[in-house]
Amino acid sequence: MDSSPPSPTGQTDPRPAPRDFTSLFCEYYQCPPSEYEERAFRACLYWRARILAPLIRKIWPGYFQPDLALIRYLAKTPGRRDAINELAAFLEANNSRGGFARRMLRIRISSQKTSQLIGLLFEWRAKRDNPGAVPPNTN
Numbered sequence: 001m002d003s004s005p006p007s008p009t010g011q012t013d014p015r016p017a018p019r020d021f022t023s024l025f026c027e028y029y030q031c032p033p034s035e036y037e038e039r040a041f042r043a044c045l046y047w048r049a050r051i052l053a054p055l056i057r058k059i060w061p062g063y064f065q066p067d068l069a070l071i072r073y074l075a076k077t078p079g080r081r082d083a084i085n086e087l088a089a090f091l092e093a094n095n096s097r098g099g100f101a102r103r104m105l106r107i108r109i110s111s112q113k114t115s116q117l118i119g120l121l122f123e124w125r126a127k128r129d130n131p132g133a134v135p136p137n138t139n
Contacts, residue, residue, distance in 0.1 A: 019078060020075060020076055020077060020078055021074045021075055021076070021077045021078075021083060021118075021121070022036045022075040022076075024121045024122070024124075024125055025039075025040055025117075025121060028120075028121055028124055036075060037068065037071055037072065037075070040071050040074070040075075040117070041064070041067060041068060041071050041109065043113065043117060044067075044071070044109040044110060044113045044114045044117060045067075045108070045109050045110065045113075046106045046107070046108065046109070046110045046113075048105070048106065048107065049106065049107045049108055049109070052107060056107065063107075064108070066090065066093065066094060066097075066102075066108075067108055067109040069090075070086060070087070070090040070109065070114070071109075073086045073090075074086055074087075074114075074118070079122070080118060080119070080122040083118045083122070084115070084118060087111060087114055087115060087118065090111070091111050094108065
């Protein structure tokens with residue numbers, strides 16, 4: 001028996017709404033959840049960090065731990081506000097503890113790219129789940 005709630009038209013939606021950011025990311029990019037962390041990490045890196053990341057990860061395996069921690073925290077967030085709060089906490093920690101390479105050379109994930117990814121995915125979910133609804137003004 002289908003336990004999903006009926007839609008306003010009386011038909012049930014065969015897709016369950018994603019429960020967290022990982023589900024949303026994987027549905028949007030059509031990748032398995034096992035690839036979420038690496039793909040989201042690469043998508044959020046500055047271009048120079050994307051080029052250097054494989055080498056840095058071999059030489060200094062813990063260098064990207066703060067970035068990967070953010071990607072893991074985002075994975076569990078159910079909504080845009082929670083995701084933005086996680087990003088804000090990351091920025092605060094990065095600004096207070098980040099070294100020269102992280103702060104000045106920007107060998108890390110980009111907060112702007114991460115914010116854009118958050119906005120893209122949650123806006124896509126809202127449009128997908130409510131195709132006739134007017135999106136909220138984000139200006």
